[in-house]
Amino acid sequence: MALYIDYADEIQRLILDAALTPCERLPSVREVSRRRGLSVSTVLQAYRLLEARGLVEARPRSGYYVSPRNRADPRQPDRPVTTMHAMPSGVPVDRGGLIHEVLEATRSRDLVPMGSAFPDPRLFPLARLRRSIYRGLQHVDAHQSVEDLSPGNAALRRQIAVRYHLDGQHVDPDEIVITNGALEALNLCLQAVTRPGDTVLIESPTFYGALQSIERLGRRAIELPIDPVRGLDPDRLKRQLAVHRPAACWLMPTFQNPTGALVPAAAKQAIVELLAAHEVPLIEDDAYAELYYGARRPPPARVFDRTGNILHCGSFSKSLAPGYRIGWAMPGRYVSCVLRYKLESTLAASLPAQVGIADYLRGTHYDTHLTTLREQLRRRRDGLIDLVRTHFPAGVEFTRPEGGYVMWLRLPQGISARRLYHQALAAGVGIAPGVLFGCDDTFDDHIRLNYGHPSPAALERGIVRLAGILTEQSE
């Protein structure tokens, strides 16, 4: 076959793969000729063949461009939402696959995003952050770009320490390791205090990220049932500690995901003291802490720590800048190990996001933003409660979180959350089925609803549709 046909086929493949997108300029004939070692006339022939096939078009004095005719709707996600198959209830769950599916589904804008893990992105100060990055990077000299390795940008660590200070906690910036979101912080902390085969106490239900990390890293989970309002009961923990010898405990004592539970301060203190007495390190996921609806930020477990036994993890992903992937670990006496693992596994967090957030935090914008965000989330919670009370059939129970943006809801007897998930999806509504948050099918009678992501109008639409499905099934 002639060389130019081969080359045209190759470009065609790039267009079909969407590596070259509609209206994008093709590489110049001369450039291709130089780099691929093809003659100019061969490349030109290839481009003309593609033109004949209707895939590209020539623009005078400008070059060749991918034809716009198949222009995709730019609002469509690049990857299709996984096709859903009806799944009979009772079949063992591939939790990993299901989580992936739920995450993928949140990318579709046609869906009411009550299954999402993030709040409404329109609630974030993205334009201001963009200017902060621009300004912040202006003050970064060249050397900083190779020096700002972990533990991370010094100005950002100072700003984080000052924020803890304002909430009455002393934090030395050198205790902070900046990470790629709280998820990386939690993963590093888990690796710092446990080894493969070790057992880890977790809440039940729990953040699925904890289950995934424990599984992927070869640790074993022991689930402690929690109260959906008051979280983990210290007495229950005490009984478990008398039986098991866990290597670590991983908890989310403030606005727990998925329940929204808040462990009261006295119970937090009791948990911290129990774990210290048993020498079991506590990994504290505090990612939702800034999203409190009350007058003050609830104290994290960390404030009761006297022995450096708590590995506290925070994040800006839920409260300021989702997508920037900036979180942090304050790993107490394990700081050097966490820092070393961070350096070994991802070296450092991304510089533009770090300096941008550091710049943003220097002003008073963050507190103003948080005040508005908390108020919005509280109102949406109240709105959701009204909607559920109005539309859902009897027998539904739900939590009333004091912070964060997720509600944990128990379905009427006999209804499978997994089946409901698929039915809801078919009706354009995303929800998170309860089985994501446990090791087995225990929570197939629960769902987690994100009320912070959908607009109030979408939330109403979603709840009405869900209610329709539920009512049909309850009859």
Next chain:
Amino acid sequence: MALYIDYADEIQRLILDAALTPCERLPSVREVSRRRGLSVSTVLQAYRLLEARGLVEARPRSGYYVSPRNRADPRQPDRPVTTMHAMPSGVPVDRGGLIHEVLEATRSRDLVPMGSAFPDPRLFPLARLRRSIYRGLQHVDAHQSVEDLSPGNAALRRQIAVRYHLDGQHVDPDEIVITNGALEALNLCLQAVTRPGDTVLIESPTFYGALQSIERLGRRAIELPIDPVRGLDPDRLKRQLAVHRPAACWLMPTFQNPTGALVPAAAKQAIVELLAAHEVPLIEDDAYAELYYGARRPPPARVFDRTGNILHCGSFSKSLAPGYRIGWAMPGRYVSCVLRYKLESTLAASLPAQVGIADYLRGTHYDTHLTTLREQLRRRRDGLIDLVRTHFPAGVEFTRPEGGYVMWLRLPQGISARRLYHQALAAGVGIAPGVLFGCDDTFDDHIRLNYGHPSPAALERGIVRLAGILTEQSE
């Protein structure tokens, strides 16, 4: 003790910890009062006490500020370079500690940075990248900030695919997973194809990151000695594959770190075929690929892959944007596993860095920049070779890399690289001692010199000082 003294002491601690820096504004009296539940007069008394202590100063109608008097030199790194202790040769090496120390030392600007792992940051188009981020983020709508999860920003993946295409390789953007630098890509790939206890074939000497990952994740390394010019010999690999049953092979066939070795294309092909025949996945670290001095980019092992057996990893950290932490994995048939592990461990790469690089790549700047960068690095290599020939004592052997920016150098007999490292550091010169790149002391007669980071003048100064130490010891 009076409340205001307690509070003043607390602020003092923040100032001494540098959480509050010179000239920074203290939180407003009213804000502190509200959040800490202290009366306005208590906070005011505390601030006045700090003023009396000389730590803060009041500015009329503006508030209280940390005193500038102890203003630190802003060019100083925040963390002191670890104090070095003379270490007798022959003591077992704490490689992890030593790597950490060498990394820390590169942050000191007083040191000639020949021990660094990065090229000269002044060689990068940081101002253009900053504008690209600003422009790129302008086109990001709110939803994208929560949708652009892994595999990563679609425009960036397309740009990467197009660059491979220009070098004659077909890549589907959907095969690409954007990561937090090549280091994360390599770590995810290792986890995707091996389990704890498995053996992994690596080069000897090798990139220390490979040793660290293998150790941290509970795998075992088998070192294959390589030629410092032609890299791994396929015949040696063949003999090893007849003996061992490794779960994976981790190589850097192009401009290997630390030797700079380039495996010839035919040998790459032989290696790929051997590994495919033995069903051993190949993790290919191709982070230095763009830094070739010849007419064309050397083909990676990946081009010889017929079975999806190669997990290829690339990066912008060495060639465009150190500190942005943007790399990628093209994991062949393991793509879904790598994607899943990425989602589970760090969720996604940072959005501003992704859209910034995607915007930057749309123009022709990158190729212009790379042409200049390659030429600079090639010249610095030639400069280093001249300097070594002129100043170093006889008996020194060294490589002449065809790309990248590191030289591997064998010291005259009887000289310990570890001891030299400490002596050089005392003389203001950073080098990477050979022991970092192996499991034992084998390479204590080698050093790695980074000729791409120091300016030509600093390089000369560094080599003359090193030569002085070496000559003294050889006598």
